[in-house]
Amino acid sequence: MLELKGVSAGYGAFQALFDVSLRVDAGEAVAVIGPNGAGKTTLLRTISKLIEPTAGSLSMQGRAYNAVPPHEVIGLGIAQVPEGRRLFPRLSVEDNLRMGAFLPAARARFDERLEFVYSLFPKMKERRMQMAGTMSGGEQQMCAIGRALMSGPKLLLLDEPSAGLAPVVVQSIFGLMRTIRAQGFTVLIVEQNIQQVLKVVDRAYLLETGRIRQSGDAATLLASDEIRRAYLGV
């Protein structure tokens, strides 16, 4: 579904990604794991075209989209839940969800998808008139995921969904991941919480200092000595 070939990107003179190639097939859940500062967020920002790649090709469902402007990437079926959730704090929950359905094609199916999001996250229905910024971190994460689902994406990008949340809430966030997978969405997730994320995905890539170091089955990586030593501390 999504394929990156030899992608490099950065901020001005600072290069954050070097020759990154990865693919996500339809129906898969794939994780990009790695330490802080490895370039994981930059990778997702590049996939969403918030950052222009300096080299390499991006393609979605066989179609190269390097030349597509950032606000049209969601129209290709790629929705992102950004790092830190980035809800509109002074808009209601429902208005945040409305923003997720901004594209004309999504507007037509707003009511239906709103029902779907409310059925996944009943709490959002209770809070639909509440200002998004006044909710707890876990609730905000539900709202941010709901907002991304409102566009009816084929591929969902999740940037550090567990970051900054209390340990109990982190558990429920990984529960959410399973729920979303069960709905048949294709997911690319970036996480520092390696042990947890490897339990909910099929495959993973290890990104270190902007380069893919290792890739493979989630179970294999979880068992690999290198990863256990460096990241799981066992």
Next chain:
Amino acid sequence: MEIFDVFLLEAVLNGLLLGGLLALLALGLNLIFGVIDVVWICYAEMMMIGMYAIWWLHVEQGWPLAAAFAAGIATVALLGAALHQFVIRPVLAAEPINQLLVTGGVLFFLQAAATVTFGVEFRNLGVRLPGVAIGEMNLSLARMIAFGVAIAAIAGTWLFLSRSYLGTAIRAISQDRGIMPLMGVSPGRIYLTTSALGGGLAGLAACLLVLQYDIHPAIGLSFGPITFLICVMGGLGNLVGGFLAAFVFAQFIAVGGFLFQLEWGYVIAFVFFIATMFWKPEGLFAKR
């Protein structure tokens, strides 16, 4: 003075009518500031251009008044979009003082352009609407129409902002501009739409003002500073605050003018403004 004075009531009602018009002007300016974070110092001058456009089309070109009004609104809406595209956009990342200076420059440019094109004579549409007598009071029909249309336009803008996708995006962009592309929204296009909307509101105000006032190149100065002060008093960018402040300000002008002299009404209103700035510098209706 008696407890009930019919002329005082007339002044209060006139203040209310004036308040509606000022609220419309404040809404446009506040909307632009709230969304784009730039103050259009030349806002009332854009309205002045709209007044001239209506006058020129109706009086010189013989267009029907309704068509001239529609064209006047469209002209100022386009002017708003052009102002954003060619003047504001290049200085979006600049210091606020520079943004203020460029729109201040546009103010003088528009004034000079109007003077060169239309001269300094006072123009009017030649439309004189009658007064309406209610008991012993005499209210101007033009002001009543202006009030009604202004309130309807404000309500319409409010509905647009709160119910539509585009309106929601306009509210959202000031809260987090960086992720708008992830929603499928091009920030540049939202800014342009907001600028056209703000211009269109100034164009509508032009329609309402040509029914009451003569047109001359400096007429913007009669409304620009007041509009700006109202916005600051209500909390710059706060649409509800600006709406309420417009009515407070208009009462100071109308009732103050009734109790003393017309000019004193303005003096009292400005003194109140200065006092407000000491007492609540973030604006009368700021949410804290």
